[in-house]
Amino acid sequence: MPPLTRPSQVAVTPLAAELLKQLGGEHGPLMFHQSGGCCDGSAPMCYPAGELLVSPETDRLLGELEVTGLDPIPVWMSRSQYAYWSHTHLTIDVVPGRGSGFSLESPTGLRFLTRSRLLTDEESAALNR
Amino acid sequence: MTVYQPPGRPGSIVGYHPRYEHWIGGTWTPPVRGRYFENPTPVTGQPFTEIARGTAEDIEAALDAAHAAAPAWGRTAPADRAGLLLRIADRMEQHLEELAVAESWENGKPVRETLAADLPLAVDHLRYFAGALRAQEGGLSQLDEDTVAYHFHEPLGVVGQIIPWNFPLLMAVWKLAPALAAGNTVVLKPAEQTPASIMLLMELIADLVPPGVINVVNGFGVEAGKPLAASSRIRKISFTGETTTGRLIMQYASGNLIPVSLELGGKSPNLFFADVADRRDDFYDKALEGFAMFALNQGEVCTCPSRALIQSSIYDGFLGDGLDRVRAMRQGNPLDTETMVGAQAGNDQLEKILSYIDIGQAEGAKVLAGGERVDLGGELSGGYYVAPTVFEGTNDMRIFQEEIFGPVVAVTRFEDFEDGIGIANDTLYGLGAGIWSRDGSTAYRAGRAIQAGRVWTNCYHHYPAHAAFGGYKNSGIGRENHKALLEHYQQTKNLLVSYSGRAQGFF
Numbered sequence: 001m002p003p004l005t006r007p008s009q010v011a012v013t014p015l016a017a018e019l020l021k022q023l024g025g026e027h028g029p030l031m032f033h034q035s036g037g038c039c040d041g042s043a044p045m046c047y048p049a050g051e052l053l054v055s056p057e058t059d060r061l062l063g064e065l066e067v068t069g070l071d072p073i074p075v076w077m078s079r080s081q082y083a084y085w086s087h088t089h090l091t092i093d094v095v096p097g098r099g100s101g102f103s104l105e106s107p108t109g110l111r112f113l114t115r116s117r118l119l120t121d122e123e124s125a126a127l128n129r
Numbered sequence: 130m131t132v133y134q135p136p137g138r139p140g141s142i143v144g145y146h147p148r149y150e151h152w153i154g155g156t157w158t159p160p161v162r163g164r165y166f167e168n169p170t171p172v173t174g175q176p177f178t179e180i181a182r183g184t185a186e187d188i189e190a191a192l193d194a195a196h197a198a199a200p201a202w203g204r205t206a207p208a209d210r211a212g213l214l215l216r217i218a219d220r221m222e223q224h225l226e227e228l229a230v231a232e233s234w235e236n237g238k239p240v241r242e243t244l245a246a247d248l249p250l251a252v253d254h255l256r257y258f259a260g261a262l263r264a265q266e267g268g269l270s271q272l273d274e275d276t277v278a279y280h281f282h283e284p285l286g287v288v289g290q291i292i293p294w295n296f297p298l299l300m301a302v303w304k305l306a307p308a309l310a311a312g313n314t315v316v317l318k319p320a321e322q323t324p325a326s327i328m329l330l331m332e333l334i335a336d337l338v339p340p341g342v343i344n345v346v347n348g349f350g351v352e353a354g355k356p357l358a359a360s361s362r363i364r365k366i367s368f369t370g371e372t373t374t375g376r377l378i379m380q381y382a383s384g385n386l387i388p389v390s391l392e393l394g395g396k397s398p399n400l401f402f403a404d405v406a407d408r409r410d411d412f413y414d415k416a417l418e419g420f421a422m423f424a425l426n427q428g429e430v431c432t433c434p435s436r437a438l439i440q441s442s443i444y445d446g447f448l449g450d451g452l453d454r455v456r457a458m459r460q461g462n463p464l465d466t467e468t469m470v471g472a473q474a475g476n477d478q479l480e481k482i483l484s485y486i487d488i489g490q491a492e493g494a495k496v497l498a499g500g501e502r503v504d505l506g507g508e509l510s511g512g513y514y515v516a517p518t519v520f521e522g523t524n525d526m527r528i529f530q531e532e533i534f535g536p537v538v539a540v541t542r543f544e545d546f547e548d549g550i551g552i553a554n555d556t557l558y559g560l561g562a563g564i565w566s567r568d569g570s571t572a573y574r575a576g577r578a579i580q581a582g583r584v585w586t587n588c589y590h591h592y593p594a595h596a597a598f599g600g601y602k603n604s605g606i607g608r609e610n611h612k613a614l615l616e617h618y619q620q621t622k623n624l625l626v627s628y629s630g631r632a633q634g635f636f
Contacts, residue, residue, distance in 0.1 A: 033373045036557065037603065038394025038431040039293045039320075041371035041532045042481060052377050078372070080557050080603070084530040088488065097477025099294070099321040101374030102350040102358075106321065107166075107182070111477040116488040116527070 007123050008063035009089055010075045016094040016112060017067045020046075023104050024070040030104070032065070032092065034077040034085075034114060040100040044075070044092055044112045047104060052076075062090065086128050088116045133230045133240060133464040135170075137177065143227035145178045149328040151187055151347060154194030155340025160348075161186035168325050171237035171472040172463055174511030180324040183348030185356035188316065191344035192362045195287040195314040198341025203284040203312040210310055211259035216337045218255035221248065224333055232298050232326045233463045237472030237513065238426050240464050250592055251302040254610070257594035258306040261612035275629035281622040284312030285364035288618065289357045291350075291378075293369045294320035294474055295429040295534075299592075301327050303609050304367050305343065311618035316344045316363070318354050322474050350374070361385050365618065368392070369431070371532075372603055390607035390617060392431060392599060394532045395560030398553035399423075399434035399589065400543070400575060402566040406443040413450075415587070416565045420451040422589045423538035424458055424470050424517045429478070431604075432561030434589055436529055437540045438552055444542045448497075448521075451540075455498050455517050461505060470536060472512045479513040482535030485528055486518060494522030494539065524552050532558070546571070550578045559601030563589045582608070 012020065024030055029049035035041050045052075049071070060082045064072035075092070077085065097111035105112055119127065134141035148165060150157040160181040167176040181187070202210075221228060229243035238247075268280035290304040301317065308315050319327045324347040331345055346353055358366050359381040367390040368378050375391045382389045405416045423434050439447050463471030473479045479502065486500050499518030504510050517536040520528055529539045543549035553562060562581040566572040576584040582599045585591065592598065592610065599608035607617060 035371045035373035036394075036531060037371040037375070038392075038532050038534060039295060039370050039429075040374070041394050041534065042485075043371070043477075045373045047377075052373065053380055081372075084525070084527060084557070088527065095477055095480040097475055097480065099350060099475075100477070101370060102355045102377060104351055106349045106351060113477065113480055113484060115484050116491075118491050 007126050009119070009127055010063040010065060011089070011091045012065045012067065013091060013093045016092045019094050019105055019108065019110055020065070020067045020073065021069060022108075024067070027104055029071045030073045032073060032075040033059070034075065034081065034090070035101065036078070036081050042114070043100045043103070044114050045101055045103040046112055047102070065092065087119055087124060089119050089123065091115045091117075131466045132462065135172070135464065136231055136234050141230070143231045145231065145325055145329065148179045149181060149325060149347070151181045151183060151191065152328065152331045152343070152345040153187070153191045154197070154344065155335070155338070158187070158190065160184065161190070166321070168235070170234050171474050171513045172234060173508050174476070174513070177234070178325050180347045183346040183353035187346050187348070188353060188356045188360065191316045191346045192287060192360060194341040194344050195316050196362065198339060199284070199286050199314045202314050202339060202342050203286070205312070207262050207265070210312060211262045213337060214255045214259040214306060214310060217334050218252045218259070220334050220337065221255070221330070222252045225249070225252070228298060228326070228330065230464065231329050233471070235323050235326045236294065236297060237463055237474055239468045239471040241466050241468065242426060244466070246592075247296055247299045251299045254299075254302050254594045255306050258310040258615070261615060262310040265612070265615055275627055277626050277628065279624040279626065281624070282311070282616070282619040283622045285618055285620060286313060287316065287363055288313045288365040288367065289316050289318070289360065289363040291318045291354050291358065291366070291368045291370065292320060294322035295426060297323035297326045298330060300369060301330070307614040308618050309342065311615050313618055314342050314344075316346060316357055318346055318348070318357050321347070321349050358382070359384070363387065365390070375605065388617075391605040392560075392607070392609065393603060393605040394431040395558035395581070395600060395604045396436060396530060396532055396556045397432050397434050397561035397563070397581065398436045398438055398556070398579070399563035400438045400549050400553055400565065401440060401443070401447060402549070402568070402571055403440040403442045404567045404571070405565050406447055407567060412567065417450055417454045419563060419565055419589045421454045421458065424455070424536040425590050427470060427473050427515070428536040429474060429534050430590070432583065432590070433532075433534070434561070434563050435533065435538055436524070437538050438543050438549055439540065440549065441542045441544050448540060452498055452519060455519055458517050460503060460514060460516065462509060470517055472514050473535060474513070476513055478534060479515060482515050482533055482537065485531070485533045485535070485537065489520050489522065489526065489528040489539070492522065492526045492528070494520040494526055494528055497521055497540070499536070524555055530556060546575070550575060554580050557603045560599075560604035561585065
């Protein structure tokens, strides 16, 4: 029998987790939505939970980030975009930088960044079956 | 050649103030919460001015000023509204060189581009909408002998505009010119990466613009952009940026039942058909330049031709010649007029581009040129420079599907017309595209078959006023850069008038 739960397709670096703790303290429960397109596109956008309306019809839940002391943080992506990302695993990192739409971290002088790796065959089989 | 001195240094033709407040109601207005943020230049990574950090309170003040100015501005005669645009254009033209250097310093783009494209296009755009407004006509329809429908254009009122950082002055003018011409007043939120050059412009035109007609509030998206986009006091919101923020803005607009205009980027295909290589002539040279256009503005253009599709029969030769053209690009100090490729706009952009170079290689794409950060030495070592990068791979790779917003092109081959169009359209986006062929019929059929709002045919990266610009698919909603935009910033008022002296007969 394959495992009943999907492996997570997302992870978070320790530095990004620290920033999430700070943002969670200021804004309460959080969510991510992976953006596409120009300027600040291809950046993960961090919002107060529920700020961006998502639905299973239009978006895919990639997984939830576990950060000590915070509610699980769901990471979403539009389904159309997922069609091109389905073979990769995403890690939310943070770098010095400025601005990313209405993402909560921009005033801190830091910015979330998505780092990617290819899924292993086992992960891919479990996630995209 | 000319090497300009950085703004504010001895010998420079332009300087920034050490601090900029908001521009609200025709006066410099400090932020209500008294906070500022540093603005670094990507040329060296060092801050050069500080900027008011706007919040909802400042947006409200700007909306107050815009609402106070709206009735009179909306009633101003079209000739006078057009006159304002013409005077702004003249003033910008008189100070074109200063503005070009200032924008280059703030954004990192080469001054040869701001001198030759950004600023001249902005000037022309203002003049175009001045003319378009003067030529705009309402309608008159005779419905029967005694009944006439008159159609008038009326301004929407106060509109919100959120602009990107890749062309700070040109994108501001793209949005301001039609909105002002149409009789609206504006609250503008510049990008937090490039908040200063627009303030330099406001200072330059302060004596021309009636107070409250243009209001500029700087700040971060979440603190200043969101309260503007979500405000119930605007009648339209226009945004250039990316898809998730675009969705959020539509969501806010749905709460207020107002129209949105969204320009959200792309992953533009650039198709080179085999007949391009029939001769080694000027046209072939032009096509090679078209291939190299991915590096214009360091690739920080929504329409960057970031997917080059080359027909198989000429693939190796054309790609080889294209790579020669890429290796000949001069990267360096953006303030040097010989420099073709400058700095990325910020550290996070640099990091994102490098992360895509990583995933591209992990997916098996081959780096044919570039693929790394560049250290230009001296003061420029702190800046954000990426070597123009050419990848070879397949269209299902993420570097072929996501907007990297850097000087990175992903190259692949196609067999025939159907295959080429199929690959070109296999993308979420549809903003720009390029078609290169000596055969008019092939070029026409390809241009019509591609699902994109702008298909450059035997050219690329031209942005003249009077050519509509905007996206299909996930690239957005609405068009810019064309007289049709006037109506996007206007209500249609219909007066349905009966000249009959007799009752209708119902009661």
